[in-house]
Amino acid sequence: MSEQLAEEKVAVILQEDSCSRCSVCSTLCPYEALKKDTETGKTILDIEKCQVCGLCYSTCPSKAIDVIYYDLDSLTRYLERAKQEYDSDTLVIMCKGSAPDFTGVEGLFGVTKFIPLSVPCVGRIPGEVFFKAILMGIREIYVLACDGDYCRFERGSLVTGRKILAFNLLLEQLGYGKEVITLKRNSLKVKVDTDSCITCGNCVFYCPYDAAKLESPGVVSFDLAACRGCGLCVAVCPAFALDLENWEREHISDLISKLSSEMQTPKILVFRCQWAVFPPLNEESVPNIRYIDLPCASRVDTSHILEAFQKGIDSVLIAACSEEDCKQEKVSGKTQRLIAGLGEKLNQIGLQDRLHFCTVAPRYSEGFNRELEQFSQRIEAIGSKEGE
Amino acid sequence: MIVTTQKPLDEILDFISPYSNILIVGCDGCTQPPRGLREAKTLSQLLELGGKLRNKNFNFKTTTTTKQCDYYLTASALKPQMEGMETVLSLACGIGVQTLAELFPEIPVFPAQNTHFMGAEEREEGILEERCAGCGDCILALTGGICPVARCAKGLLNGPCGGSEDGKCEVDPERDCAWALIYEQLKQRGKLQLLDEIRPPKDYQLSGWRVKP
Numbered sequence: 001m002s003e004q005l006a007e008e009k010v011a012v013i014l015q016e017d018s019c020s021r022c023s024v025c026s027t028l029c030p031y032e033a034l035k036k037d038t039e040t041g042k043t044i045l046d047i048e049k050c051q052v053c054g055l056c057y058s059t060c061p062s063k064a065i066d067v068i069y070y071d072l073d074s075l076t077r078y079l080e081r082a083k084q085e086y087d088s089d090t091l092v093i094m095c096k097g098s099a100p101d102f103t104g105v106e107g108l109f110g111v112t113k114f115i116p117l118s119v120p121c122v123g124r125i126p127g128e129v130f131f132k133a134i135l136m137g138i139r140e141i142y143v144l145a146c147d148g149d150y151c152r153f154e155r156g157s158l159v160t161g162r163k164i165l166a167f168n169l170l171l172e173q174l175g176y177g178k179e180v181i182t183l184k185r186n187s188l189k190v191k192v193d194t195d196s197c198i199t200c201g202n203c204v205f206y207c208p209y210d211a212a213k214l215e216s217p218g219v220v221s222f223d224l225a226a227c228r229g230c231g232l233c234v235a236v237c238p239a240f241a242l243d244l245e246n247w248e249r250e251h252i253s254d255l256i257s258k259l260s261s262e263m264q265t266p267k268i269l270v271f272r273c274q275w276a277v278f279p280p281l282n283e284e285s286v287p288n289i290r291y292i293d294l295p296c297a298s299r300v301d302t303s304h305i306l307e308a309f310q311k312g313i314d315s316v317l318i319a320a321c322s323e324e325d326c327k328q329e330k331v332s333g334k335t336q337r338l339i340a341g342l343g344e345k346l347n348q349i350g351l352q353d354r355l356h357f358c359t360v361a362p363r364y365s366e367g368f369n370r371e372l373e374q375f376s377q378r379i380e381a382i383g384s385k386e387g388e
Numbered sequence: 389m390i391v392t393t394q395k396p397l398d399e400i401l402d403f404i405s406p407y408s409n410i411l412i413v414g415c416d417g418c419t420q421p422p423r424g425l426r427e428a429k430t431l432s433q434l435l436e437l438g439g440k441l442r443n444k445n446f447n448f449k450t451t452t453t454t455k456q457c458d459y460y461l462t463a464s465a466l467k468p469q470m471e472g473m474e475t476v477l478s479l480a481c482g483i484g485v486q487t488l489a490e491l492f493p494e495i496p497v498f499p500a501q502n503t504h505f506m507g508a509e510e511r512e513e514g515i516l517e518e519r520c521a522g523c524g525d526c527i528l529a530l531t532g533g534i535c536p537v538a539r540c541a542k543g544l545l546n547g548p549c550g551g552s553e554d555g556k557c558e559v560d561p562e563r564d565c566a567w568a569l570i571y572e573q574l575k576q577r578g579k580l581q582l583l584d585e586i587r588p589p590k591d592y593q594l595s596g597w598r599v600k601p
Contacts, residue, residue, distance in 0.1 A: 350441045
């Protein structure tokens, strides 16, 4: 294992030569992955602890940290391309954790035409990106971060808030006007249809945050302040009485239909946890593979997997975080068990080997690609289920 | 709760293969997790996919009932939905299936579940264990709240037997010896004297075949 990992391409690299040993990164790192060696004074990166939030990258004053996802170059290239494509002078940068669904942007910011930029944690965006965007002719920037308490990277939202405050002052002094960057905070929450609730208590049992409570006699109540929007309760509700705001069941169903219609066979649909896989901004489109990025693997609903098969998808891959890396309270393990239960049933009807659950982490950038390649090869070998 | 497990899908596909229009009826009643709308929908999706691979197209309608064993509730919930249905597939325990069969004598009703026992769930493990055998003469007051009729493999009233070892049962080394549990429970409560009395065989007729509550 360790030998294999030694050869792995890691997502964050600390350039010792450039490091000024200022300790900004080790102070900010939410996971103690960056630490100052008390004897040598050097900063040391422990990649095993790293969750690739990018806070160190965006704040390092010496540019001593390289990150392979959403670095300054790739963000700049994206903006240049997207500005043409979307033909807009409004940029919306969103944390995938709080509002992954761009259809909700209009309601939140009141903008209809904009350049979307979705990243796992806005705290990773280097300051230069804001300035480059303005130099490109972008006039308004909206940033959607998670509510501070719900930030999956603990300090990402906080750091963003401080940065934007400083940048706005700077931009005003430079004559670009007031409040060029607008910050808004949001977090995903459960939606309850009390009329459909059968008060079975499944959500109460599964909720890792004690947000669901069964109040006798037969009333389930949700403490939305405690809800962290993982979606596990939605996936286990036997009465379809729950849904996840901005990630409604019907929305995902529509997405499955749309994706299936544009794919070639054998069709592979991948449900990805946004914290397990960081897709590149210019992700190449393979004709027989499509992705649905979810705010957490626990939002993967077994009924959506079956629906995908019904709509002509040949195989489904689920990429989740390991329990240790789970940004929620170890819900990925529970999801894995739910998926395994469905897998057993699929075996019974002759759809074995067409559903696979894997755990990956963005710290090893090739991990997901390797899983996908292996799965693709397997599916290519058994072919489309329609053709059997 | 009444504990059920889903029948193998092949068996269910065999039941329904002569029919096209099928109503799948869930039950929100006592199973955990309830075999309600989600289970009904999941089963319809699985059967549709399974049918397709067997060159058979089904039309499913899914619904659920508050308590499928309740004749009147179920009648009012289902009667308006029966038009055009050739058969009914029930997700309830054997009692619910029989209620449906009585309710719709003109069409075949099939069970989608095997019914096991009255039990409780160890939720973390997702495992269900029998807790009550419905003997009609409850002795839990004398056994520390642990039922030997349901939980001792031999249903002994004066246990444990010689097959109890390290708190486990000789029938299955993973199975707790109910009498070892009873002993520990009574010891903790300072009620071990309850074990001094020899209990005569139970009168299983008390279970009865019908009662008036």
